[in-house]
Amino acid sequence: MNLPDCPTPTQKYDRIVMAHGGGGRMTSRLIEKIFYPAFQNKWLEQAHDGATLNLPSARIAITTDSFVVDPLFFPGGNIGDLAINGTVNDLLCCGATPLYLSAGFILEEGLPIETLKQIVQTMRKAAGKAGVSIVTGDTKVVEHGKCDKIFINTTGVGIVPENIDIGLHRIKKGDAVIVTGDIGNHGICILSTRDSLGFETSIQSDTAALTQIVSNLLAGVPDVHILRDPTRGGLSSTLNEIAEGANVTIAIDENELPISSSVNAACDLLGLDPLYVANEGIMLVFLPDEYAERALQIIRSDIHGKNARIIGHVTEDRHPEVILKLSLGQTRILDMLSGEQLPRIC
Amino acid sequence: MNLPDCPTPTQKYDRIVMAHGGGGRMTSRLIEKIFYPAFQNKWLEQAHDGATLNLPSARIAITTDSFVVDPLFFPGGNIGDLAINGTVNDLLCCGATPLYLSAGFILEEGLPIETLKQIVQTMRKAAGKAGVSIVTGDTKVVEHGKCDKIFINTTGVGIVPENIDIGLHRIKKGDAVIVTGDIGNHGICILSTRDSLGFETSIQSDTAALTQIVSNLLAGVPDVHILRDPTRGGLSSTLNEIAEGANVTIAIDENELPISSSVNAACDLLGLDPLYVANEGIMLVFLPDEYAERALQIIRSDIHGKNARIIGHVTEDRHPEVILKLSLGQTRILDMLSGEQLPRIC
Numbered sequence: 001m002n003l004p005d006c007p008t009p010t011q012k013y014d015r016i017v018m019a020h021g022g023g024g025r026m027t028s029r030l031i032e033k034i035f036y037p038a039f040q041n042k043w044l045e046q047a048h049d050g051a052t053l054n055l056p057s058a059r060i061a062i063t064t065d066s067f068v069v070d071p072l073f074f075p076g077g078n079i080g081d082l083a084i085n086g087t088v089n090d091l092l093c094c095g096a097t098p099l100y101l102s103a104g105f106i107l108e109e110g111l112p113i114e115t116l117k118q119i120v121q122t123m124r125k126a127a128g129k130a131g132v133s134i135v136t137g138d139t140k141v142v143e144h145g146k147c148d149k150i151f152i153n154t155t156g157v158g159i160v161p162e163n164i165d166i167g168l169h170r171i172k173k174g175d176a177v178i179v180t181g182d183i184g185n186h187g188i189c190i191l192s193t194r195d196s197l198g199f200e201t202s203i204q205s206d207t208a209a210l211t212q213i214v215s216n217l218l219a220g221v222p223d224v225h226i227l228r229d230p231t232r233g234g235l236s237s238t239l240n241e242i243a244e245g246a247n248v249t250i251a252i253d254e255n256e257l258p259i260s261s262s263v264n265a266a267c268d269l270l271g272l273d274p275l276y277v278a279n280e281g282i283m284l285v286f287l288p289d290e291y292a293e294r295a296l297q298i299i300r301s302d303i304h305g306k307n308a309r310i311i312g313h314v315t316e317d318r319h320p321e322v323i324l325k326l327s328l329g330q331t332r333i334l335d336m337l338s339g340e341q342l343p344r345i346c
Numbered sequence: 347m348n349l350p351d352c353p354t355p356t357q358k359y360d361r362i363v364m365a366h367g368g369g370g371r372m373t374s375r376l377i378e379k380i381f382y383p384a385f386q387n388k389w390l391e392q393a394h395d396g397a398t399l400n401l402p403s404a405r406i407a408i409t410t411d412s413f414v415v416d417p418l419f420f421p422g423g424n425i426g427d428l429a430i431n432g433t434v435n436d437l438l439c440c441g442a443t444p445l446y447l448s449a450g451f452i453l454e455e456g457l458p459i460e461t462l463k464q465i466v467q468t469m470r471k472a473a474g475k476a477g478v479s480i481v482t483g484d485t486k487v488v489e490h491g492k493c494d495k496i497f498i499n500t501t502g503v504g505i506v507p508e509n510i511d512i513g514l515h516r517i518k519k520g521d522a523v524i525v526t527g528d529i530g531n532h533g534i535c536i537l538s539t540r541d542s543l544g545f546e547t548s549i550q551s552d553t554a555a556l557t558q559i560v561s562n563l564l565a566g567v568p569d570v571h572i573l574r575d576p577t578r579g580g581l582s583s584t585l586n587e588i589a590e591g592a593n594v595t596i597a598i599d600e601n602e603l604p605i606s607s608s609v610n611a612a613c614d615l616l617g618l619d620p621l622y623v624a625n626e627g628i629m630l631v632f633l634p635d636e637y638a639e640r641a642l643q644i645i646r647s648d649i650h651g652k653n654a655r656i657i658g659h660v661t662e663d664r665h666p667e668v669i670l671k672l673s674l675g676q677t678r679i680l681d682m683l684s685g686e687q688l689p690r691i692c
Contacts, residue, residue: 018686022578022687023580024583025681025682026684047587048514049436050440050442051407053407055404055405055406058403060400063395063482064482066451093396094394095398103410104501105412136408137410138412148492153501155499229395232368233370234369335371336374337368339368340367341370343367
């Protein structure tokens with residue numbers, strides 16, 4: 001069927017218009033020109049309202065995340081790889097092998113098509129690196145001023161091997177606590193990129209899928225109790241969630257926290273505590289202390305884990321509390337983030 | 347641990363504030379007070395970044411949809427049941443038994459907590475009716491003016507029985523085309539509810555999960571070739587997608603189209619073609635003609651299918667085209683929606 005009068009999104013339009021979300025010809029063309037070529041795979045080619053596929057196992061993990069990061073582009077990444085890596089890491093935290101992702105786009109009328117293309121290309125690359133396929137998607141368009149350029153939801157499905165049991169119920173007194181890399185990079189990077197701050201650093205976001213670290217770790221040590229990525233709310237909030245969920249006391253050692261000197265300097269300047277700053281490419285690992293050194297070696301052998309450290313231990317199997325041991329021997333109780341530190345960090 | 351100074355979302359705050367999306371104490375409280383009580387199930391209680399669960403089969407369907415409907419509340423439903431029913435219907439269109447949903451919320455700073463509660467309660471009821479569980483979720487908050495009150499993404503996972511093969515490749519010349527109910531209700535309902543139109547009707551949205559119709563149908567006839575819900579872009583756009591995807595000519599009969607007199611009247615008044623108006627609770631069914639009457643009986647036995655009709659047939663297995671046979675014997679070619687008819691319909 002010839003449709004000479006119907007412009008393609010890249011032909012007549014260089015910006016998103018409401019009709020791109022109308023479910024008609026313009027929506028089809030947007031999908032055909034931008035999403036299919038980037039994410040191409042046999043499931044998308046089913047061209048159905050959803051993807052039908054065979055999993056290698058029926059024990060699965062499902063996780064979802066919406067991304068509203070501001071700005072869209074920042075040193076080290078953009079909303080596209082953030083959306084892939086964030087959901088992949090959440091699957092990894094369930095002990096799952098990440099396999100399939102959905103992608104739901106909410107676009108603001110007027111968004112340059114070129115911006116969308118760049119983001120979609122970044123998603124394609126990130127998905128390739130992480131070993132996942134984007135098998136189904138959705139696009140909505142809202143009027144100018146009714147969203148902020150682009151929001152992306154990714155929902156992930158992975159399979160969980162039968163021998164894996166990761167969860168709060170596994171945590172025990174004596175467990176070692178490892179963090180796989182420097183803290184605070186993502187949050188400070190986003191802050192420093194925001195126009196209004198007039199503050200610049202060389203700090204890059206740590207956004208990365210930790211697929212290799214986790215798969216090496218699960219293969220290399222006999223037992224892992226919990227994996228968590230300390231994103232919004234930072235290390236302190238995630239440790240508090242774990243302490244409360246598992247009803248344990250966690251003590252961490254200030255001297256052992258891996259923080260780069262530039263993050264430290266930026267935090268000093270801005271009056272921020274790096275323990276509450278968001279991360280995107282690190283993970284907390286709890287496991288029996290006897291496996292901690294072996295785990296540390298495994299994690300450090302990966303590019304994203306080279307600054308990994310054992311930062312503390314589970315000291316009590318009661319009193320849900322997180323204690324920070326300070327350099328001079330005193331202690332401080334670390335609470336969950338109680339307000340908002342950095343909005344729209346992911 | 348006592349936290350006397352930290353207000354619960356319903357205590358000090360009656361509106362969403364940025365800190366509700368910060369990943370700290372306020373986010374936790376929002377989840378504990380609003381989402382967990384509504385959606386309670388053992389998977390959410392895992393309190394992890396994702397849900398781990400055992401599927402009854404490893405042959406699955408995945409589908410995703412973001413909902414940005416404006417207004418949030420309308421006769422017959424709100425964004426909450428729309429978000430559940432829409433994703434459930436997409437799974438049904440894959441021939442899947444819908445089982446698990448994720449829910450991703452993007453909230454605008456200032457949204458009344460009471461509004462969120464109402465929407466979440468509606469989601470709970472709709473999920474219960476449709477037989478699905480909301481097993482994992484995510485909440486983001488953006489500044490006032492950066493989204494429009496609330497956007498919801500739902501992503502669904504269902505299992506596809508081994509004997510089910512539904513897809514464009516199944517469509518054959520001679521197939522009957524059934525529509526399970528009146529067309530145009532949802533779109534006209536939304537239009538008539540929008541403040542600016544100053545136009546009122548008694549038309550309700552048809553939003554509904556068609557779980558029962560589809561399960562009865564798949565059990566009651568030996569073969570179904572395709573199921574599709576004609577949402578955005580209306581019946582014409584969906585028929586065109588099918589004609590193009592399957593490379594067939596579809597002829598439908600104007601006299602057989604089920605359209606209520608109030609939708610007809612509203613369309614006349616507004617200069618709209620009901621064939622391009624969005625639907626939320628009907629489905630197109632293609633199946634061998636010999637099973638069409640039996641299928642019709644089965645569909646009509648359900649409350650949501652009582653106005654079902656055989657509206658046409660696949661007349662050629664080439665020439666992707668949709669032909670409307672008019673009352674007086676002429677024909678008209680139905681194209682896909684070529685612009686935007688009704689923005690933010692779902």
